[in-house]
Amino acid sequence: MGSREEIVAAAAKVMREQGYAHATTKAIAQAAGYSEALLYKHFKDKTEIFTSVLTERLPALGTTLDELTRSAADTPLAPNLARLARIALSFYLESFPIAVSLFSSRELLATHRERVMSRERGPDVPLVRVSEYLKEEVRLGRIREDADLDASASLLLGACFQYAFLASFDDREPSSKELDEWAERLAGTLLVALAS
Numbered sequence: 390m391g392s393r394e395e396i397v398a399a400a401a402k403v404m405r406e407q408g409y410a411h412a413t414t415k416a417i418a419q420a421a422g423y424s425e426a427l428l429y430k431h432f433k434d435k436t437e438i439f440t441s442v443l444t445e446r447l448p449a450l451g452t453t454l455d456e457l458t459r460s461a462a463d464t465p466l467a468p469n470l471a472r473l474a475r476i477a478l479s480f481y482l483e484s485f486p487i488a489v490s491l492f493s494s495r496e497l498l499a500t501h502r503e504r505v506m507s508r509e510r511g512p513d514v515p516l517v518r519v520s521e522y523l524k525e526e527v528r529l530g531r532i533r534e535d536a537d538l539d540a541s542a543s544l545l546l547g548a549c550f551q552y553a554f555l556a557s558f559d560d561r562e563p564s565s566k567e568l569d570e571w572a573e574r575l576a577g578t579l580l581v582a583l584a585s
Contacts, residue, residue: 393431394445396421401442401487408490409439410497436500443484450480454518458525466531466584470545470576471569473519477546478568480515481553489557516542523583532583541583548575 399421403412414435418425432438453476457469464472491498519542526532552571556563563571 392421392423392427396423396428396431397438397441397445400438404439404442404487405483408493409435409487410490410493414438439487442487450476450515451518454515454522458518458522461522461525462529466526467576467580469526470579471573473522474545474549474572474575475568477515477549478552478572481550482556482563482568485550485553485557515546519546526583536583541579545575545579 396417400412400417403417403420407416412435414428415425417435417438418428421428428438432441453473457473461469516539520538523532523536523538523541527534527536527538532538552563
């Protein structure tokens with residue numbers, strides 16, 4: 390693993406333990422075993438490191454959505470929805486402890502929002518991508534044409550986010566079996582509303 394990957398891995402650990410607001414570049418560099426100067430050779434600032442953590446170290450929500458959209462016809466709708474719910478649950482469970490401290494300061498949130506949005510990686514991206522996947526399922530004739538895809542995407546991701554929030558609040562790490570069962574329940578409920 391190269392120094393950049395080690396820095397991103399260390400940043401994920403530090404941010405998970407201390408939150409974004411308290412994870413200094415000095416602490417991240419120290420955890421990675423490098424100098425702060427080396428950290429700045431790879432990253433412009435802490436926001437860029439945070440974005441890298443979200444895109445490189447957390448469960449690959451975007452990659453899964455790309456794959457689901459491309460190969461939707463290869464698997465029935467119910468397992469596709471369960472897979473989507475499962476990866477969303479994992480993504481939010483991993484990212485929630487890191488991202489929650491962004492809301493500790495209006496200035497911090499505004500700065501982060503500006504930088505993330507300029508890179509087109511805002512929190513609305515998963516919602517848009519889930520809607521795109523659902524459109525592919527409509528095209529395949531497995532979801533009703535009159536279904537509200539944006540609301541369905543919001544319901545699925547919102548339920549996953551809420552689950553992650555409650556687990557974080559309770560300081561509880563759900564088992565893989567619990568996550569699989571919840572993902573299947575979410576998928577089943579959504580399927581009833583969407584299926585043609």
